[in-house]
Amino acid sequence: MTSxxxxxxxxSRLWRSRYGTRRAWLFLLPPLVLMIACxxxxxxxxVWLSTQKWDGLGSATFVGxxxxxxxxxDDRFWIAIQNNLKWSVASAIIPPSVGLALAILLSRSTVRGxxxxxxxxxxxxxxxxxxxxxxxxxxxxxDGPVSAVLGSLGVANPPLWLADADVALIxxxxxxxxxxxxxxxxxxxxxxxxxxxxxxxxxxxxxxTFFGEVRHILLPGIRPAIATVLVVSTIWSFQIFDLIYxxxxxxxxxxxxxxxxxxxxxxxxxxxxxxGAAMALVLLAVxxxxxxxxxxxxxxxxxxx
Amino acid sequence: xxxIALAVLYPLVIxxxxxxxxxxxxxxxxxxxxxxxxxxNFAKSWTEAGMATLMVNSLIVSGGxxxxxxxxxxxxxxxxxxxxxxxxxxxxxxxxxxLVLPFEVLMIPLFYSFRAVGMLDSYLSMILPQVALGxxxxxxxxxxxxxxLPQDFFDAAEIDGAGLWDQYLHVAxxxxxxxxxxxxxxxxxxxxxxxxxxxxxxxxxHLRTIPLGLSIFVGRHESNYTALAAxxxxxxxxxxxxxxxxxxxxLRANLAGALK
Numbered sequence: 001m002t003s004x005x006x007x008x009x010x011x012s013r014l015w016r017s018r019y020g021t022r023r024a025w026l027f028l029l030p031p032l033v034l035m036i037a038c039x040x041x042x043x044x045x046x047v048w049l050s051t052q053k054w055d056g057l058g059s060a061t062f063v064g065x066x067x068x069x070x071x072x073x074d075d076r077f078w079i080a081i082q083n084n085l086k087w088s089v090a091s092a093i094i095p096p097s098v099g100l101a102l103a104i105l106l107s108r109s110t111v112r113g114x115x116x117x118x119x120x121x122x123x124x125x126x127x128x129x130x131x132x133x134x135x136x137x138x139x140x141x142x143d144g145p146v147s148a149v150l151g152s153l154g155v156a157n158p159p160l161w162l163a164d165a166d167v168a169l170i171x172x173x174x175x176x177x178x179x180x181x182x183x184x185x186x187x188x189x190x191x192x193x194x195x196x197x198x199x200x201x202x203x204x205x206x207x208x209t210f211f212g213e214v215r216h217i218l219l220p221g222i223r224p225a226i227a228t229v230l231v232v233s234t235i236w237s238f239q240i241f242d243l244i245y246x247x248x249x250x251x252x253x254x255x256x257x258x259x260x261x262x263x264x265x266x267x268x269x270x271x272x273x274x275x276g277a278a279m280a281l282v283l284l285a286v287x288x289x290x291x292x293x294x295x296x297x298x299x300x301x302x303x304x305x
Numbered sequence: 306x307x308x309i310a311l312a313v314l315y316p317l318v319i320x321x322x323x324x325x326x327x328x329x330x331x332x333x334x335x336x337x338x339x340x341x342x343x344x345x346n347f348a349k350s351w352t353e354a355g356m357a358t359l360m361v362n363s364l365i366v367s368g369g370x371x372x373x374x375x376x377x378x379x380x381x382x383x384x385x386x387x388x389x390x391x392x393x394x395x396x397x398x399x400x401x402x403x404l405v406l407p408f409e410v411l412m413i414p415l416f417y418s419f420r421a422v423g424m425l426d427s428y429l430s431m432i433l434p435q436v437a438l439g440x441x442x443x444x445x446x447x448x449x450x451x452x453x454l455p456q457d458f459f460d461a462a463e464i465d466g467a468g469l470w471d472q473y474l475h476v477a478x479x480x481x482x483x484x485x486x487x488x489x490x491x492x493x494x495x496x497x498x499x500x501x502x503x504x505x506x507x508x509x510x511h512l513r514t515i516p517l518g519l520s521i522f523v524g525r526h527e528s529n530y531t532a533l534a535a536x537x538x539x540x541x542x543x544x545x546x547x548x549x550x551x552x553x554x555x556l557r558a559n560l561a562g563a564l565k
Contacts, residue, residue, distance in 0.1 A: 023469055027384035031377040031440050038437030039403055042414035049414060056417070102309070111306055119552045120310045123317070126548050126555065127541065128498035130516035134523060134537040135320045138530045145319060148335045178316065186556060187563055228563055239407040242500045246520055260409040264505075267413050276413050284410045291405040 046284075049277035056273050067278040077279065080257045083169060084238060087176075087258065091237035095177045096229050099184025104214065106185070107192040118189070122182035129179075133246035136175040137162065162248050165255035172247050172256055176240070184229045191225035192218060235290050238283065259283045320541075323534035331531055346535035350522070354536045358511060359518035360543070363497060366431045366514055370496035373436035374443050375489050379481065381440065382447020383473045387459060397448070403441030408434060412505045419506065430506040431514070435496055443488050446561060450484040451477055487558035490551060494558075497544060515540045 050067055054060035071077050102121055106114050124132075138144050140161035150158040161171040199217045208216070219226075241260040244250065250257040250265070259279055266276030323331060324346055326339040334340060350356070385396060408415075411434070419430045454477070462476050478485070500516040507513060513521065519540055526532050548555055 024384050024388035027380045027388070027469070027473065031381035031444060034377060034433065034437050035403065035440050038415065038434050039406060039411070039441075042411045042418060043406075045414035045418060046411065049417075105306060105309075109306070114306075117306045117310055118556070119548075121313055122552075122556060122559075123545075123548065124313065125559070126494055126498075126544050127317070128500070128516050128519075128544065130498075130500055130519040130523075131320075131537045131541050134519065134533050135316045137523075138323060138534065139316060139319065141528070141530065143332055143335060144530075145336045178313075183559060183563075186559055190560055232563060235405055239409050241409055242516075246500070246523070263409060263412065264501075267416065273413060273417075280410045280413055284406070287405050287407070287410070288402065291402070 046277050046280055049273055050281050052274045052277075054273040055271040056267070057271075060274075063274065067274040071275060071278045071282070076254055076257060077262065079254045080259050080262050083256060084240075084258050086169065087173060087240060088234050088237045090173055091176070091180070091233045092230050094173075095181040096184040096188075096226075096233060098177070098181040099186075099229070100188050102181070102185045103188035103192055104218065107189050108218075118185075121185055124179045125182040127179065129242035130246060132175055132179055132243060136172075137247055140171055163252055165252050168248050168252060168255045172244055175247070176237075176243055179243075180233070180236075184233065187225050187229050188222060191222035195221035231290060231293055235287055238286055238290070317541075320534050320537055323530055324538040326531055328529070328531055346531045347539065350532050350536035351539060353525075353532070354518055354522040354539075355510075355513075356515075356518075356536070356539050359513055359515045359540075362428075362512055362518075363515045365428055366435075366503075367493055367496040369428065369432035370435045370439070371489050371492045373432060374439040374492045375485055377436065377440055378443025378447050378488060379478060379485060380473070381444035382451055382481070382484075383477050385444065386448040386451030386454075387456075387472070387477065388469070397445070400441040400445050403438075404445065406438060406441075408438060408502055408505075411438075412501065416505050426507055426509045426512060428512065431499075431502050431512075434506075435492075435499060435502055439492055439495070442562070443492075446484055446488055447481060450481050454480050484561075486554055487561045490554045490558040491562050493547070494544075494555065 049060075051062055051064060052060040053063045053066070106118055106121075111117075127135075139146055141147070142160060146161065147158045159167050162168050195218065199221070200213060203213050203217055239260060240258055241264070244256050244258060245261055245264070248256045250261045259282065263276045263279045263283065266272045266279060270276075319336070322336075322338050325342045325344075326334070327341070327343055327345075330340050415434050416425070419425050424430050458476050458480065459472050462472050467475070498516060499514070500520065503514045503517040504520070507517065519536060522536050523533055
């Protein structure tokens with residue numbers, strides 16, 4: 001029986017190696033062509049554009065690494081980098097913490113209707129940023145809910161939130177955290193479910209407190225999920241464009257300027273394509289570095305198995 | 306847990322309240338339910354934002370993105386998961402890099418490439434980049450899924466004389482259904498909410514998608530929050546209805562999407 005299956009497998013492998021390979025390219029070709037046209041070629045084109053001085057209309061001149069020199073000498077670029085870093089650190093801490101707390105609540109409590117709560121908690125994640133922006137622009141408006149509540153509490157001059165350089169980035173980030181915590185929650189909750197229930201039972205028998213259980217069983221049990229959430233949240237957060245562009249457009253001043261907005265405005269508003277391309281390559285370098293952290297982590301996990 | 310649910314939903318509740326208020330009511334009462342419910346904002350926003358056109362455009366673009374990504378990913382995933390091709394060893398590695406490539410990085414070259422071939426301001430200029438950027442994820446997802454299927458199914462079909470195309474269509478596709486559904490749901494959520502691609506690729510008002518049309522409506526009605534909220538509520542309804550119907554698939558798909 002075994003040998004029959006084996007023979008069949010060998011025969012098919014033989015068949016495939018003889019006739020299969022060339023025709024198999026027919027399956028790979030359509031997706032490959034599209035990815036070459038819309039991913040690989042643009043990447044090459046991007047590198048070329050980063051070496052050109054070009055307003056997008058006339059003829060381009062080769063300027064070597066001058067665009068990068070200009071970008072690195074520009075204070076606004078470093079402001080954007082700082083904002084990106086603040087945003088990413090906050091993204092790696094706040095939404096995952098909220099998500100973890102809710103995941104523990106959902107998976108360790110015995111309240112009925114937990115399924116419904118999971119769906120409700122995840123809802124902000126499916127709301128388009130264009131809508132999220134409308135919601136939070138009103139929440140932060142001078143005569144909007146936040147100021148009204150603060151006013152009734154006796155706060156005389158609440159900040160103008162989105163129009164105040166000192167708090168604008170934090171204010172937009174709160175909206176972002178509201179959208180994204182559901183993702184961490186989902187990953188953590190699934191990971192918690194894979195922990196052997198007997199471990200928790202044993203801990204209870206030993207008289208462990210709730211926090212003891214969390215610290216010694218739950219957190220170690222979901223370590224791979226924590227790593228995934230941290231890296232994925234960081235990569236996503238570095239690409240942030242929509243929500244900031246639609247609430248503050250990088251302002252007031254440069255208070256909420258980030259790389260992706262710098263790329264967009266370099267191309268369309270400033271007509272400085274080379275500069276935008278150089279900034280896009282910086283963003284790409286950051287993202288690939290972060291992604292190789294995941295790849296390394298995954299490889300380590302696989303070798304351990 | 307119910308209190309947390311209320312807190313999570315409260316921004317959406319405020320949005321709905323605002324959409325049903327008159328401007329005067331909103332100023333004296335920014336947080337609570339409307340003292341008098343009005344539908345006037347919806348009528349105004351529906352026509353002024355051109356919601357009907359926006360919805361049709363979003364349907365076309367998202368439909369194209371979902372179909373394109375699912376079909377091309379299944380072809381690529383079948384080729385890499387079932388067939389051994391000489392010279393494709395480097396592909397999974399390249400795809401892993403492609404996995405993290407966002408439109409933000411490629412918007413400049415994509416804009417000028419599409420302009421060079423005269424394809425800006427078209428549905429395809431919004432669909433093709435989204436499909437291409439979704440393919441690395443889709444192909445890797447399908448490749449893993451198909452490679453983990455019992456290969457005896459394919460071998461049996463092969464012995465019965467099924468060619469590669471039959472194996473793809475009648476063996477791989479039905480078995481890979483869960484992965485295909487997850488991919489379709491994820492791409493639908495992403496493309497339905499996608500703003501930047503439309504912002505960069507489209508100038509023609511008749512081609513605007515919902516997120517782009519909303520943002521332009523915001524630009525015209527800066528602080529007319531009741532009208533903005535009504536437009537946002539209209540735009541939100543399709544997503545919410547789909548989410549309520551397909552919440553199980555949406556949650557499962559987002560788990561698979563953790564890869565990306």
